[in-house]
Amino acid sequence: MSVAAAEELTEFRIQVRSFLADNAVAGADMAASKNFHIKRSEAGLAGIRYATEYGGAGLSAAHDRAYQEEAAAFPPMGFSFVISHGMCLPMLNDFGTEDQKLRYMPDCIAGRTLWCQMFSEPGAGSDVASLQTRAERDGDEWIINGQKVWTTRAHQSDYGILIARTDPAAVKHAGISMFIVPMDHPGVEIRPIHQIDGRREFNEVFFTDVNIPVDNLLGELNNGWNQATAMLMYERVAIGGLGSGSIQQPNFDLLKGVAEQADRLGDPVVRQDLTRIYAMETTKALLSMRTKAEMKAGKAPGPGGSLGKLFGSVIQWRMREILMNLAGPGSQAWPGGGYESSEPASWQAKQTIGSFSASIAGGTDEIQRNIIGDRVLGLPRDISVDRGVPFNELKVGTQRDNDREV
Numbered sequence: 532m533s534v535a536a537a538e539e540l541t542e543f544r545i546q547v548r549s550f551l552a553d554n555a556v557a558g559a560d561m562a563a564s565k566n567f568h569i570k571r572s573e574a575g576l577a578g579i580r581y582a583t584e585y586g587g588a589g590l591s592a593a594h595d596r597a598y599q600e601e602a603a604a605f606p607p608m609g610f611s612f613v614i615s616h617g618m619c620l621p622m623l624n625d626f627g628t629e630d631q632k633l634r635y636m637p638d639c640i641a642g643r644t645l646w647c648q649m650f651s652e653p654g655a656g657s658d659v660a661s662l663q664t665r666a667e668r669d670g671d672e673w674i675i676n677g678q679k680v681w682t683t684r685a686h687q688s689d690y691g692i693l694i695a696r697t698d699p700a701a702v703k704h705a706g707i708s709m710f711i712v713p714m715d716h717p718g719v720e721i722r723p724i725h726q727i728d729g730r731r732e733f734n735e736v737f738f739t740d741v742n743i744p745v746d747n748l749l750g751e752l753n754n755g756w757n758q759a760t761a762m763l764m765y766e767r768v769a770i771g772g773l774g775s776g777s778i779q780q781p782n783f784d785l786l787k788g789v790a791e792q793a794d795r796l797g798d799p800v801v802r803q804d805l806t807r808i809y810a811m812e813t814t815k816a817l818l819s820m821r822t823k824a825e826m827k828a829g830k831a832p833g834p835g836g837s838l839g840k841l842f843g844s845v846i847q848w849r850m851r852e853i854l855m856n857l858a859g860p861g862s863q864a865w866p867g868g869g870y871e872s873s874e875p876a877s878w879q880a881k882q883t884i885g886s887f888s889a890s891i892a893g894g895t896d897e898i899q900r901n902i903i904g905d906r907v908l909g910l911p912r913d914i915s916v917d918r919g920v921p922f923n924e925l926k927v928g929t930q931r932d933n934d935r936e937v
């Protein structure tokens with residue numbers, strides 16, 4: 532790096548630090564988080580690597596990394612936007628037409644709009660290619676019918692990226708396409724799913740004769756599976772955490788605080804548990820840095836992203852055990868209890884109960900292990916009974932009858 536470039540980067544870091552000192556606040560809710568992203572965009576610090584004509588800052592990977600490193604010292608502000616920014620935005624950038632990029636990316640980057648991901652269905656989760664939501668072409672429109680489930684933040688989102696079956700006569704993975712759907716469109720019905728800890732983050736989404744313009748096709752017709760795979764790779768990286776770009780141990784810090792409170796820091800078993808978490812988090816940070824370096828070198832996130840995602844989940848399992856040991860029943864129960872209680876769950880309970888989702892969201896641990904086996908280690912793949920069979924001849928998901936139309 533030239534001296535001028537290094538100086539410019541130092542100036543950039545100072546600008547970022549000052550912006551974050553003024554705007555990053557602990558415990559930000561959705562409204563505060565949105566407000567933060569709008570201000571970040573106004574300061575020219577949003578969408579750092581995206582082109583300026585699409586609302587980005589048009590800066591380099593080094594700037595992006597510098598931002599992440601500086602942000603690590605401040606309260607995290609991006610959590611509500613993990614799907615919008617970490618998964619939907621790169622899809623718009625990679626697969627959108629020029630018109631779509633100009634129309635949707637600036638608001639998405641600035642946080643003026645929120646996006647969700649509509650992949651999973653009651654009969655299609657791990658095997659998402661079994662999806663039965665269908666989109667049929669009718670003149671200048673696509674007509675969508677079907678159901679999605681577990682759609683995170685659908686109720687708060689302005690748009691969703693949907694995958695639907697566009698050619699039921701093609702083999703399972705071939706007849707799928709991707710669409711941009713406005714969440715307030717007539718025929719889209721969003722029903723909340725209440726979580727045990729009182730939160731309401733995901734939903735069922737029903738589509739009844741939802742007519743969207745043909746222009747809302749994202750990417751090529753019937754290329755939805757390849758695009759979905761690309762989005763899942765972005766998802767694993769986003770969830771597995773590219774992290775701050777520095778080596779940190781947030782769960783260790785948290786558990787150490789709990790151990791201190793419980794006066795158990797001198798207990799050799801507790802110390803051993805804490806040290807193990809420390810080592811695991813350090814390894815995960817190093818893994819994230821490797822993925823980042825690969826992306827910086829121009830590689831799209833590959834199946835190696837599954838390693839970070841899986842490791843993050845293993846850390847959550849371990850952390851749950853330690854927390855239960857330290858906090859006792861308080862790690863699972865709270866006064867009043869249940870989602871109808873006005874009493875919010877303690878953070879220990881939220882952490883313990885919420886830790887299970889890490890093994891499911893974005894693809895289960897078993898699926899990550901399959902991906903690592905097949906595509907990282909090159910082990911033989913599972914036998915697949917549906918290879919070469921048209922989708923409408925398969926017994927999949929809720930499609931039980933061979934003759935049933937989809």
Ligand SMILES: Cc1cc2nc3c(=O)[nH]c(=O)nc-3n(C[C@H](O)[C@H](O)[C@H](O)COP(=O)(O)OP(=O)(O)OC[C@H]3O[C@@H](n4cnc5c(N)ncnc54)[C@H](O)[C@@H]3O)c2cc1C
Pocket residue numbers: 614647648649650651652653655656657658680681682683684733888891892893894895896897898901
């Ligand atoms: C917090 C959270 C947020 C989510 N947000 C979204 C979202 O925004 N959008 C969205 O589309 N979806 C979302 N999901 C859904 C998520 O992607 C699915 O739950 C996940 O892919 C698993 O699918 P499933 O629940 O249908 O389980 P299933 O696929 O039915 O799996 C059940 C069990 O069988 C195992 N299994 C299945 N197939 C195999 C196999 N081939 N080999 C070995 N074991 C296997 C699984 O590992 C699991 O243990 C979210 C889920 C969670 C928990």
